[in-house]
Amino acid sequence: MFMQKRERFDTVFKYLSEFILENIELGIIGLLLPNKEILNETVALSKEFGLLPNDALIATTCKFYGVSRIATLDKDFEKVLFLEVLHQAP
Structure with a gap:
């Protein structure tokens, strides 16, 4: 059960990381x-x-x-x- 949750977390984390980095590169998200x-x-x-x-x-x-x-x-x-x-x- 733990590994299933961990795999889902890893998938979501990877998606969010890529989404955020892509939007920073596009200038949509800025860093303060x-x-x-x-x-x-x-x-x-x-x-x-x-x-x-x-x-x-x-x-x-x-x-x-x-x-x-x-x-x-x-x-x-x-x-x-x-x-x-x-x-x-x-």
């Missing part, structure tokens, strides 16, 4: 890279909103690049005042 300013602000944001470091890095990167909406299942981002969390429609 952290920099020194973002990394310095991440600690303050983590403390301000009580975020784990990786969540704070995501939020700070969004703020730096002017991203105001985020699609996530992580409810911690709802504490971040400058981000609108997009929820899946019922």
Whole structure:
């Protein structure tokens, strides 16, 4: 049973990886890279909103690049005042 699930996961992961890489190459998906300013602000944001470091890095990167909406299942981002969390429609 485990191997069947693992094989399905591997298939989906391979498809998504290829899809994402292809769309990056086509310029459809862009990467927002952290920099020194973002990394310095991440600690303050983590403390301000009580975020784990990786969540704070995501939020700070969004703020730096002017991203105001985020699609996530992580409810911690709802504490971040400058981000609108997009929820899946019922």
